Amino acid sequence: MSVVVSIALSVAAAAVVMALTAVVARRQGRVAVVDVAWGVAFAGAALVCGAGAAVAEVGTPWRTALLAALVVLWGARLAWHIGRRTAAHRGEDPRYEKLLGGTLAEVGMARAVRKVFALQGAIVPVIALPVSVGTVLSVRWVPVVVAGVVVWAVGLFFEAVGDAQLAAYRSRPREERPQVLDTGLWAWTRHPNYFGDACVWWGLWLAGGLASGWVAGLATLVAPLAMTWFLSEATGAKLIEQTMMRRPGYPAYAARTARFVPRPPRRA
Incomplete structure (x- = not known):
């Protein structure tokens, strides 16, 4: 085939x-x-x-x-x-x-x-x-497959844990929860679930595309690039933040927290 x-x-x-x-x-x-x-x-x-x-x-x-x-x-x-x-x-x-x-x-x-x-x-x-x-x-580079699985696992962790933390935040009574979710993974990135989703597909590109050779890797590179663009700039983080920036407390949260790729939060 x-x-x-x-x-x-x-x-x-x-x-x-x-x-x-x-x-x-x-x-x-x-x-x-x-x-x-x-x-x-x-x-x-x-x-x-x-x-x-x-x-x-x-x-x-x-x-x-x-x-x-x-x-x-x-x-x-x-x-x-x-x-x-x-x-x-x-x-x-x-x-x-x-x-x-x-x-x-x-x-x-x-x-x-x-x-x-x-x-x-x-x-x-x-x-x-x-x-x-x-x-x-056929697989050309087995270590690249292993690296891809590791990146995929990191992505699934960020996506699943980020979703769980957001669900727990939303389940609390509105009057008891803070204005924004800024703990856990959400202290390191404003969109841990979207970042995780992107990592999943970079991992699959490593394991399925690049591990098959340079030609296959370059030919399939459009996949993780497109997914990352959709999640970060098109239908994902950028679209949500157009609404979230109007929520009290969110601009201050955005000033100290990475938008997409995680990093330690800045001091207020």
């Missing part, structure tokens, strides 16, 4: 997941369910590519299984976390209302498919390139 076929399988997996999610969104009347499908789409792509490589007997079997396991573990945790969070909020996410120019009922399903489901379905195979390429190529 060639790299092209593997990429095509990831495209097909993403398309199926997003199509099914669009059906669910239409029934529920909200686009926000796509956030749950984000992790599911990556997990599906990794499983399909891994299965294809196993059937075709290409690549390095242990690395193929490792990549699939890492993506499935990350995607399942993310989907579970977001699904539990969105279940408590039945309305539409303000981000998608702004993107679409209204609610799903107001703008119609065609616009939602074009601006949300099709777009995210197209992004998934690009971000998943290190996985779809790594599953069909």
Whole structure:
């Protein structure tokens, strides 16, 4: 099985997941369910590519299984976390209302498919390139695979622990909790979950792309770069801070805490 076929399988997996999610969104009347499908789409792509490589007997079997396991573990945790969070909020996410120019009922399903489901379905195979390429190529540098797993583990730690700390903060009565969450990982970075997400994909790039050789590494470098840009500058940290900067106490918190890459907090 060639790299092209593997990429095509990831495209097909993403398309199926997003199509099914669009059906669910239409029934529920909200686009926000796509956030749950984000992790599911990556997990599906990794499983399909891994299965294809196993059937075709290409690549390095242990690395193929490792990549699939890492993506499935990350995607399942993310989907579970977001699904539990969105279940408590039945309305539409303000981000998608702004993107679409209204609610799903107001703008119609065609616009939602074009601006949300099709777009995210197209992004998934690009971000998943290190996985779809790594599953069909042989490992050239095993130490780079090990380094990738370490970076992935650091990323999952920041993402999972950051999400847990934020959930604990939000569960406290509003009158008892501080204005902003500035303890734990949130004292080192204002977005530990987004930073962790970026690290996960840099780790997968190391293990799946660069470990296959310089050519594969350079060809798949777009994946972690794109994910980091989305999380830091596009739909992630930058978008959230446009609202958070209006919250009392947040500008002072931002002045002493790193925006994305962790560092020790500055003195007030």
